[in-house]
Amino acid sequence: MERHEDATITAYPNGPLIVRGDVTILDADGRPLPRHRRTQALCRCGASTIKPLCDGSHKLVGFCTEEPTD
Numbered sequence: 001m002e003r004h005e006d007a008t009i010t011a012y013p014n015g016p017l018i019v020r021g022d023v024t025i026l027d028a029d030g031r032p033l034p035r036h037r038r039t040q041a042l043c044r045c046g047a048s049t050i051k052p053l054c055d056g057s058h059k060l061v062g063f064c065t066e067e068p069t070d
């Protein structure tokens with residue numbers, strides 16, 4: 001019998017949600033996204049041009065997950 005590890009989602013500071021494990025991500029129409037790696041990064045800054053995946057744009061827009069300090 002094949003064993004599957006639990007999938008995990010990790011929120012990275014000032015960055016994407018990293019999805020690890022056996023997970024199928026669907027687009028808005030319910031079609032599975034092509035999967036090239038076991039680890040996938042989901043955009044949470046809203047700036048990615050390949051949503052729902054992260055394309056690194058969070059760095060360009062200065063996405064920050066921490067409260068600004070005065």
Ligand code: FES
Binds near residue numbers: 015016044053058
């Ligand atoms: S979190 Fe990386 S592009 Fe949005």
